[in-house]
Amino acid sequence: MDDSMQVFTYFLKNSLQVEEESPGWKINKIWLDNWIGNQAFCIKFPRLFRLEENKESLVRDHWNDGWTWSWSRPIGVGITSTHLSNLLNLIDNVQLNEDKDEWVWTLDKSNTFVVKSTRHHIDSLLLPDSQPHTSWCRYIPKKVNIFHWCALRNRLPTRWNLSDKCIDIESIICPVCMSSPETVEHTLWTCSLATFIWLKTFQWLDLDFPSSLNITGVLEDLDHRHFSKKNKEIVAAILGVVFWSLLKFENETIFSRLSPKRAGLMDKIVETSFIWFTNRNRKYNISLNNWLHNPLVFSTMKSFF
Numbered sequence: 447m448d449d450s451m452q453v454f455t456y457f458l459k460n461s462l463q464v465e466e467e468s469p470g471w472k473i474n475k476i477w478l479d480n481w482i483g484n485q486a487f488c489i490k491f492p493r494l495f496r497l498e499e500n501k502e503s504l505v506r507d508h509w510n511d512g513w514t515w516s517w518s519r520p521i522g523v524g525i526t527s528t529h530l531s532n533l534l535n536l537i538d539n540v541q542l543n544e545d546k547d548e549w550v551w552t553l554d555k556s557n558t559f560v561v562k563s564t565r566h567h568i569d570s571l572l573l574p575d576s577q578p579h580t581s582w583c584r585y586i587p588k589k590v591n592i593f594h595w596c597a598l599r600n601r602l603p604t605r606w607n608l609s610d611k612c613i614d615i616e617s618i619i620c621p622v623c624m625s626s627p628e629t630v631e632h633t634l635w636t637c638s639l640a641t642f643i644w645l646k647t648f649q650w651l652d653l654d655f656p657s658s659l660n661i662t663g664v665l666e667d668l669d670h671r672h673f674s675k676k677n678k679e680i681v682a683a684i685l686g687v688v689f690w691s692l693l694k695f696e697n698e699t700i701f702s703r704l705s706p707k708r709a710g711l712m713d714k715i716v717e718t719s720f721i722w723f724t725n726r727n728r729k730y731n732i733s734l735n736n737w738l739h740n741p742l743v744f745s746t747m748k749s750f751f
């Protein structure tokens with residue numbers, strides 16, 4: 447069964463009863479539909495399927511006070527006979543009743559169609575689960591959220607990643623510190639500029655500096671701290687601004703006529719985070735001075751939403 451089929455997996459209920467699930471018997475094809483177990487019988491028992499005279503037959507066509515079959519030749523002993531025994535064992539506990547067949551959506555406990563459960567199911571099938579968790583922050587621009595998502599998946603066009611894709615570039619060394627290859631991890635965490643900015647950011651917010659050695663660990667560390675919902679939003683927005691600003695600084699170092707100034711970067715981060723956050727959350731009335739002091743402190747004193 448391919449992914450798209452799994453998304454629309456269903457059971458037909460109330461006509462056949464097998465333990466808790468009750469696949470339908472009046473409209474399911476006994477060989478072609480996956481009406482019991484995890485495979486259609488035509489795949490599970492191919493030898494028997496070849497001998498079936500009516501390959502399109504329904505489950506109900508095979509029931510007449512007992513299971514009946516129409517083989518193109520008698521089944522003797524051997525593998526085919528064993529397969530028939532296995533098939534009969536499989537359907538031995540099936541009880542038929544005369545209730546009406548109905549469609550039941552089994553991706554949700556309520557058995558009714560819910561978009562949310564469908565989305566979760568599609569995500570679990572299509573998205574890798576080993577990636578670090580990222581959440582959408584509504585107080586920073588979309589492009590920054592997407593940038594953040596790409597960064598945690600090592601999908602930024604750093605010099606290292608470009609070189610890894612066989613793109614011919616002059617150097618793979620970080621243009622800011624000129625001491626290590628420009629990887630995503632380096633740009634956002636281990637570069638001397640990044641380390642300086644993160645230190646300043648944690649001081650600004652009066653938070654303990656994380657002991658993690660990589661950016662994923664830092665995010666996990668912050669995720670486990672007990673922030674209020676308001677402060678969680680603020681921290682997420684500021685993290686996005688720091689990520690964005692570090693890469694922007696690096697790009698300006700390479701492409702701008704005038705080299706950007708390190709000295710003003712932290713001020714720029716504080717200012718940008720204030721503008722982005724307050725412009726996207728008009729109900730949060732905080733002055734620039736209070737933001738400069740520590741937005742996490744003042745968020746507990748103001749009407750937020």
Ligand SMILES: [Zn+2]
Nearest residue numbers: 620622623637
């Ligand atoms: Zn560097």
